[in-house]
Amino acid sequence: MTPRGDSGEVGASASPEHGLAELHVHIEGTLEPELILELAERNNIDFPHSDLDELRARYEFTELQSFLDLYYANMDVLRTAEDFSDLARAYLARAARAGVTRAEFFFDPQAHVVRGVPLTEVVEGLSDAVAAAHREFGVDAAMIASIVRDHPVPDAHEILGELLRLQAPIIGLGLDSAEVGYPPSLFEDVFARARAEGLRITAHAGEEGPPEYVWQALDLLGAERIDHGIRSLEDPALVARLVDEQIPLTACPLSNVRLRVVDSLAVHPLRRMLDAGLAVCVNSDDPAYFGGYVDDVFAALHDQLGLTVDERNTLARNSIRAAFT
Numbered sequence: 589m590t591p592r593g594d595s596g597e598v599g600a601s602a603s604p605e606h607g608l609a610e611l612h613v614h615i616e617g618t619l620e621p622e623l624i625l626e627l628a629e630r631n632n633i634d635f636p637h638s639d640l641d642e643l644r645a646r647y648e649f650t651e652l653q654s655f656l657d658l659y660y661a662n663m664d665v666l667r668t669a670e671d672f673s674d675l676a677r678a679y680l681a682r683a684a685r686a687g688v689t690r691a692e693f694f695f696d697p698q699a700h701v702v703r704g705v706p707l708t709e710v711v712e713g714l715s716d717a718v719a720a721a722h723r724e725f726g727v728d729a730a731m732i733a734s735i736v737r738d739h740p741v742p743d744a745h746e747i748l749g750e751l752l753r754l755q756a757p758i759i760g761l762g763l764d765s766a767e768v769g770y771p772p773s774l775f776e777d778v779f780a781r782a783r784a785e786g787l788r789i790t791a792h793a794g795e796e797g798p799p800e801y802v803w804q805a806l807d808l809l810g811a812e813r814i815d816h817g818i819r820s821l822e823d824p825a826l827v828a829r830l831v832d833e834q835i836p837l838t839a840c841p842l843s844n845v846r847l848r849v850v851d852s853l854a855v856h857p858l859r860r861m862l863d864a865g866l867a868v869c870v871n872s873d874d875p876a877y878f879g880g881y882v883d884d885v886f887a888a889l890h891d892q893l894g895l896t897v898d899e900r901n902t903l904a905r906n907s908i909r910a911a912f913t
């Protein structure tokens with residue numbers, strides 16, 4: 589397999605004439621183990637794993653929830669605006685090296701507020717990094733606040749209200765975290781308000797949850813993109829709709845392997861999705877946890893799925909078309 593890292597392999601680079609957008613990346617999922625330990629020290633946190641190898645040994649997942657448990661535990665080191673800014677800067681620098689020209693990243697405001705971090709620290713730190721991204725890294729960056737769907741529904745209303753009150757510079761609202769048992773229908777009113785406020789809408793659906801959740805995301809939330817959406821393939825009528833309306837699916841193949849949504853990259857349905865005419869693009873999801881950034885995703889697809897240059901260019905073109913610009 590192609591080595592991971594900053595190598596800029598032929599199979600990894602985006603089509604230069606089209607650029608590349610990364611539309612499905614959780615900024616908290618870019619928190620690398622090295623930065624976790626650095627921030628724990630900076631913030632005087634008695635973090636349970638003081639050794640990199642010991643921490644890395646925990647990065648084995650059996651399904652989405654086993655990953656989310658670690659993801660939420662590790663983000664405890666993020667406390668100040670400076671921490672959030674450092675986190676986002678590190679991602680944007682790495683994304684630029686991966687060939688990303690447009691980055692729309694998610695953040696989980698409820699996951700920080702619930703542990704006592706003021707929303708202002710989160711928003712200030714992330715928005716500082718976003719504002720400087722073009723000058724510093726040549727990346728056009730934007731933020732999407734994501735509703736944590738396994739928190740109480742009233743909290744979702746409250747966090748959206750707070751974000752609006754702060755005039756947080758977000759371009760959209762997303763929906764993430766544990767999927768099964770938390771259907772999009774729970775959040776219909778929250779997303780109606782977001783739409784009325786002019787926010788763009790996207791939602792995780794059909795990652796572990798059934799195709800019905802994708803229908804709900806489209807029909808009840810007004811989702812303009814579907815994050816993951818891989819289980820849509822189980823429902824031919826849904827596939828027909830997604831193709832007809834060219835609704836973008838932000839696929840995350842390395843994530844799907846690491847969270848055991850698919851058995852291996854070699855059997856990932858990405859090519860089937862492309863061949864069906866779906867407006868699919870590829871993304872890293874949580875690159876610090878799933879084995880790489882978006883160039884690593886392209887490289888792995890080249891190596892293990894035989895992704896061609898034409899297919900790679902189609903994916904890059906789809907990503908640019910799907911951006912909320």
Ligand SMILES: Nc1ncnc2[nH]cnc12
Binds near residue numbers: 617792
């Ligand atoms: N892959 C994923 N699915 C749902 N919520 C997430 N939050 C971070 N990564 C996620």
Ligand SMILES: [Zn+2]
Binds near residue numbers: 612613764792873
């Ligand atoms: Zn995701």
